[in-house]
Amino acid sequence: MNCAHMHDGECELNLSSHGKRPSPGSCSVCTERTELTLDRAPITPGRVASYVRAEASRVVGSKLTAEQIEARAAACRGCNVNLKREANGLGWCAECGCGGRKRAHLATKITMPKARCPRNLWPKLIQ
Secondary structure: OOEOOEEOOEEOOOOOOOOOOOOHHHHHOOOOOOEOOOOEOOOOHHHHHHHHHHHHOOOOOOOOOHHHHHHHHHHHHOOOOEEOOOOOOOOEEOOOOEOOOHHHOHHHHOOOOOOOOOOOOOOOOOO
């Protein structure tokens, strides 16, 4: 279940049992359940600059290693705001505000050295 109450794999409302994610049945009885969506955040100069930096970092400067990309992918696979997952376990982040655009797919974003995880789950890059 992807829900705004899930953080670090646990339900903030204590619907989890034995430290695991709650079952869909438990979530369906939650009166405070909030489904996550891929809504786009408003476009601001800061968001545009961040996007341009991230895209440019794919062609200018240091490239990410396969290990760095996989570490980012593993963090995304374990995150509860990774929505509409595909066979590789990656989908779109519901927290970053990029929406469901093609360039916002996590399989693309994890390859951008200057892209950032809004939850700071990606390992720090050593320059």
